[in-house]
Amino acid sequence: MRVVVQRCKQARVTVDGDTIGSIGAGLVLLVGITHEDTEDNAAYLADKIAGLRIFEDPEGKMNLSLTDIGGSVLSVSQFTLYGDCRKGKRPSFIEAARPEKALPLYEKFNQMLEEKGISVETGRFGADMDVELVNWGPVTIMLEHPYA
Template sequence: MRALLQRVTEASVTVEGETVGQCGPGLLILVCAMPGDTYDTAKALATKVSKLRLFKDDAGKMNLSILQTGGSALVVSQFTLAADTSRGNRPGFSGAAKPEEAETLYLQFAHALRDLGVTAETGQFGAEMSVALTNDGPLTIWLDTEAG
């Protein structure tokens, strides 16, 4: 799985003008399931995200995890994280998991975050979504379970 984490002061996702998910201070997490990913992959990624020390402590050092700060997460499915731009100028997305598998894994990732104690809302899989955020830092981290 691939994930792009953005530390935010707030984030929301709307579909057809209706807010379907939001979070306060915490993380906006864009997630892409890849072929071969499993529930264990989703759970391992959620565990990694929940423990990453991306938030400042009292001394201003990035020493705290989302769990330690009580922050929340907004999880949005984004198959375009699997973009292949190696041939020509039009990205290919055949490296993303099939939609049926991707939706299941995306929801399993969000559920695993919740099981770990992170308050997490989601976007709407497969919908045209509008994502709004205020990036805090800015701080943006790329995670890929294939890369370790």
């Protein structure tokens, strides 16, 4: 399971011009799921993200977590995180989980974040989405479990 974490001041996701999810300060999560991923992978990453200290304290040091600042999450499924471009110029997505596997695990991952007291907004699984954000810093972190 791979998650690109982007610290943001605000973000929103639209489908066909309609806003379906928006947040203020917090994290935009681009979530990719592969065939071998399990709820244990999702739980590990949800815990890591909830406690990830990438927000600045009063001294300007990255010491505060999402839960410390009361921030929200905008979670967007993104199978293209498993795009393999090693051969040729057209990505292969064979490592991305099929929707029947990915959707339930993606929903469980978001539920795990909510169970930690985090407000979670989402995109629409499988839809063509426009994601807008003001990347704060910018700060972008790549998380993966199990580690590659």
